[in-house]
Amino acid sequence: QVQLVESGGGLVQAGGSLRLSCAASGSIISINDMGWYRQAPGKQRELVALISTFGRTNYADSVKARFIISRDNAKNTVYLQMNSLKPEDTAVYYCNLAIPRAPYNYWGQGTQVTVSS
Secondary structure: OEEEEEEOOEEEEOOOOEEEEEEEEEOOOOOOEEEEEEEOOOOOOEEEEEEEOOOOEEEOOOOOOOEEEEEEHHHOEEEEEEOOOOHHHOEEEEEEEEOOOOOOEEEOOOEEEEEEO
């Protein structure tokens, strides 16, 4: 089993910044993808950003040039630096750790991000 604990959410004004962190513990397979997803009320969960063990990144078009994903493999931790936040970024943000095409897929409990206009 793998446990993911997120932190760093909160309330911020439009144009502000927040940094999310997610620490993984447990039976971690070292080669994996870590990422952030979000789910706004009444909407489906969507990918925000992914990063592989080797640092390859993938971003949703809506957050490119505003958000930066990074990871510390030694600490099994992934970060999401969110800049120039917009009200439409308001959602519950979930951390994910997975190996593609394998039965190894874990989620955090979610952290609320609210951006006021």
